[in-house]
Amino acid sequence: EAGVTQFPSHSVIEKGQTVTLRCDPISGHDNLYWYRRVMGKEIKFLLHFVKESKQDESGMPNNRFLAERTGGTYSTLKVQPAELEDSGVYFCASSRRGRGETQYFGPGTRLLVL
Amino acid sequence: QQQVKQSPQSLIVQKGGIPIINCAYENTAFDYFPWYQQFPGKGPALLIAIRPDVSEKKEGRFTISFNKSAKQFSLHIMDSQPGDSATYFCAAKSFGNEKLTFGTGTRLTIIP
Numbered sequence: 649e650a651g652v653t654q655f656p657s658h659s660v661i662e663k664g665q666t667v668t669l670r671c672d673p674i675s676g677h678d679n680l681y682w683y684r685r686v687m688g689k690e691i692k693f694l695l696h697f698v699k700e701s702k703q704d705e706s707g708m709p710n711n712r713f714l715a716e717r718t719g720g721t722y723s724t725l726k727v728q729p730a731e732l733e734d735s736g737v738y739f740c741a742s743s744r745r746g747r748g749e750t751q752y753f754g755p756g757t758r759l760l761v762l
Numbered sequence: 763q764q765q766v767k768q769s770p771q772s773l774i775v776q777k778g779g780i781p782i783i784n785c786a787y788e789n790t791a792f793d794y795f796p797w798y799q800q801f802p803g804k805g806p807a808l809l810i811a812i813r814p815d816v817s818e819k820k821e822g823r824f825t826i827s828f829n830k831s832a833k834q835f836s837l838h839i840m841d842s843q844p845g846d847s848a849t850y851f852c853a854a855k856s857f858g859n860e861k862l863t864f865g866t867g868t869r870l871t872i873i874p
Binding site: 652681688689690691692693704706707741743747748750751753754755756 | 764766798804806807808851853855858860862863864865
């Protein structure tokens with residue numbers, strides 16, 4: 649079984665540009681999560697999809713961040729326009745339907761905004 | 763305001779020693795406490811987890827100790843090996859809410 653995959657693995661952009669991160673969850677996993685770790689700090693929750701619906705987006709920093717999950721499969725996280733403080737590692741995780749299921753994390757996308 | 767506080771930030775232990783990583787939480791609604799292990803270039807992976815109805819859980823060389831009244835839990839690694847060198851994150855989750863709240867991580871190095 650393939651794990652959670654994320655693309656790209658690294659991205660370096662300039663302030664004001666747009667970046668789109670992609671996450672492919674484990675096949676059959678209805679739950680998909682986005683998290684972010686700013687250097688040296690905790691991994692912070694951004695949002696949670698159940699299939700294509702946003703279940704909880706309480707962690708999204710502001711309206712420069714837009715997450716989508718078309719058809720309940722892969723998900724994208726767009727940052728537009730990017731700011732310096734958006735730099736960090738963006739993790740995607742997925743889990744089976746149901747409460748308390750293990751969340752499986754992808755390797756992350758390392759974003760650097762200059 | 764950090765809901766899960768983790769210490770130490772980094773830890774160096776000799777092979778065979780018992781590293782201990784501590785976490786404390788504020789939210790009494792938390793009812794699931796996992797530990798994640800992360801190797802460089804990889805995502806965090808679930809290592810072991812505990813619910814507050816037990817005070818200890820062991821899986822192989824890894825043990826979680828849980829103190830509900832003190833709102834603290836800790837990870838112990840018995841007979842530590844260089845291959846255990848990684849970053850460890852404690853986390854917590856409340857019933858009915860699937861988001862994980864993480865600590866800041868502990869960078870563990872086991873020296874031969």
